[in-house]
């Protein structure tokens with residue numbers, strides 16, 4: 178069986194989950210190919226099975242993933258797809274799957290499995306808790322999340338068909354739910370890059386600029402400067418060796434746990 182796996186990740190959770198799928202699928206004599214989504218990648222090679230894994234941002238999928246799914250060409254023959262999303266709170270994140278299903282159903286895709294996998298919360302600059310857990314707590318959450326992932330991968334190989342059922346979170350009115358969703362995706366992401374700043378201990382090491390998945394940081398006059406292509410993935414914040422990065426307007430990061438999946442090593446890009 179030929180399996181194509183696609184992910185987007187800020188701090189490694191979604192990568193680790195899809196890598197775990199990859200390991201189980203490969204063990205069972207499948208030919209798998211795992212890669213990060215690229216916004217200009219309009220044609221995905223047809224395969225026996227296509228799997229996506231994205232993080233959840235404000236109930237939905239990240240803007241970059243949304244644009245990517247919208248941009249891919251319709252498959253010529255019916256394409257089997259599974260979708261998993263990683264979330265800090267798995268009880269409230271099924272809307273992200275709904276979003277993917279809506280887009281993919283129009284691309285001649287047959288969704289055969291969907292699930293939300295709880296992984297550590299990485300939103301360090303969030304103005305309100307929950308913030309990233311301690312490394313001990315994170316370890317336990319990852320362990321549980323990856324066991325769930327392995328079970329799902331085996332179920333998929335055994336032909337089990339299962340869909341995540343989405344219920345609106347009880348603590349929100351529908352109006353508040355959609356308000357948070359729309360404001361983050363259509364106003365927040367386009368403006369929150371303006372809130373980034375650094376504490377005085379930034380030593381201009383350039384790591385943030387080299388690891389940003391969307392190349393949204395330039396170092397100017399020995400300080401990082403962000404731009405509007407930023408997806409708020411929190412990689413720069415959580416990997417900065419000096420823990421220098423914060424956001425104005427409630428996005429303080431001093432004294433907060435930083436989080437990235439411990440085995441995840443982002444690749445280093447050349448910067449100008």
Ligand SMILES: Cc1cc2nc3c(=O)[nH]c(=O)nc-3n(C[C@H](O)[C@H](O)[C@H](O)COP(=O)(O)O)c2cc1C
Pocket residue numbers: 185186187188189190191192231232233234235236237263264265266267269270296297298299300301409410411438
């Ligand atoms: C901007 C932002 C918004 C988030 N919103 C949610 C959310 O609405 N619900 C949730 O359960 N987790 C939320 N999270 C947590 C992430 O979905 C979670 O930590 C995810 O596993 C990160 O995946 P990654 O390591 O692959 O980037 C948010 C994280 C960020 C950075």
Ligand code: SF4
Pocket residue numbers: 375378379380381382383384385386401416417418419420421422
């Ligand atoms: S990684 Fe941190 S210390 Fe290095 S340039 Fe970026 S903000 Fe400054």
Ligand code: SF4
Pocket residue numbers: 187388389390391392393394403406407408409410411412413414
């Ligand atoms: S600037 Fe930081 S938060 Fe924005 S996309 Fe790049 S690494 Fe992620």
